[in-house]
Amino acid sequence: MTPGERVETGHLTGAEYKSVFRRHPAGVAVVAMTHDGRPAGFTATSVISVSAEPPLLAFSLAATSSCAPAVAAVDTLAVSLLADHQRDLAVRFATSGLDRFAAGGWHRLPTGEPVIDGAHAWIRARVLERTPVGGSLLISLLALGAEVRPEAGPLVFLDRAYHRLGPDSAL
Numbered sequence: 001m002t003p004g005e006r007v008e009t010g011h012l013t014g015a016e017y018k019s020v021f022r023r024h025p026a027g028v029a030v031v032a033m034t035h036d037g038r039p040a041g042f043t044a045t046s047v048i049s050v051s052a053e054p055p056l057l058a059f060s061l062a063a064t065s066s067c068a069p070a071v072a073a074v075d076t077l078a079v080s081l082l083a084d085h086q087r088d089l090a091v092r093f094a095t096s097g098l099d100r101f102a103a104g105g106w107h108r109l110p111t112g113e114p115v116i117d118g119a120h121a122w123i124r125a126r127v128l129e130r131t132p133v134g135g136s137l138l139i140s141l142l143a144l145g146a147e148v149r150p151e152a153g154p155l156v157f158l159d160r161a162y163h164r165l166g167p168d169s170a171l
Contacts, residue, residue, distance in 0.1 A: 022158075022159050022160060023158070023159060024158075025156050025157065025158040025163070026045035026046070026156065026157050026158075027045070027047065027081060027082075027154050027155070027156060027157075028043065028044075028045055028081075028082045028086075028090050028154075028155040028156065028157050028162065029043070029044045029045070029047045029059070029079050029080060029081050029082060030042070030043055030044070030079075030080045030082060030089065030090070030093045030116050030119075031044050031047070031059060031061075031067075031071075031077060031078075031079050031080075032077060032078050032079075032080065032106070032113065032114040032115065032116070033070055033071070033074040033076070033077035033078070033113060033114070034074070034108075034112050034113065034114065035069070035070035035073055035074055039101045039106070039108075039114040040067050040070040041067065041093055041100055041101070041114060042061065042065060042066075042067045042093055042094070042100075043090050043091075043093040043094035044059045044060075044061065044079075045157045046059045046060045046061075047059045047079055047081070050140070054142060055142065055143035056128070056140060056141065056142060056143070057079065057123065057125065057140075057141050057143060058138060058139060058140045058141060059079070059138075059139055059141075060133070060136045060137060060138050060139070061136060061137055061139070062135060062136055062137075063132065063135055063136055063137050064135070066096060068137060071127075071130070071137065071139060072130060072137075074127065075126060075127060076111065076112075076113055076124065076125065076126050076127065076144070077113055077124075077125060077127065077141075078109065078113035078114060078115045078122055078123065078124050078125070079122065079123045079125060079141075080115050080116035080119035080121075080122045081119055081120045081121045081122065081123075081154060082116065082119055082120060082154070082155040083118055083119055083120040083149070083152035083153065083154065083155060084120075084152070084153040084154060084155050084156075084164035084165070085118070085152075085155075085164075086116070086118065086119070086155055087155060087162040089105055089116060090155060090157075090162055091162075101114065105117050105118075109124060109145075111124065118149075118152070119149070119152075120148070120149055120152045120153065120154050120155070121146060121147060121148040121149065122146060122147055123141075123143050123145070123146045124143070124144045124145040124146070125141035125142060125143050125144055126141065126142045126144055127139060127140075127141055128140045128141060128142050153165055
């Protein structure tokens with residue numbers, strides 16, 4: 001073995017892996033689409049920017065998620081990046097077994113995708129790829145349109161709780 005070479009002997013357990021990412025802050029989004037004429041959506045903290053040219057983003061969701069069939073069927077969807085005052089919406093869209101859209105707080109774009117009212121930003125996107133990875137699906141998207149509200153701060157998820165960034169959070 002050469003200096004600096006690592007030998008892989010196993011991998012992290014699920015609990016060990018989760019403990020690492022609990023301490024890694026993530027932006028909070030609602031991914032929403034229209035499936036069979038009805039809105040469907042869920043809270044996601046896995047949304048990432050992939051490329052600026054072309055404008056690509058991605059997210060993941062559990063293959064067993066109640067929204068997985070909708071994500072598998074749609075061509076386009078919307079990703080609403082939640083504002084720091086939208087904790088209740090994040091909780092609602094993360095809760096199983098209820099109509100997440102019944103309480104309002106959203107509207108449809110002219111193209112039909114649901115977006116969350118008052119979100120920090122939203123992106124309308126076309127699904128490019130759906131890739132099974134472990135027990136999840138990795139969804140790659142091409143951004144088609146967006147709107148940003150720079151006056152709204154982002155909602156952040158850290159250590160199983162929602163947070164807002166304050167004026168002292170910048171270094």
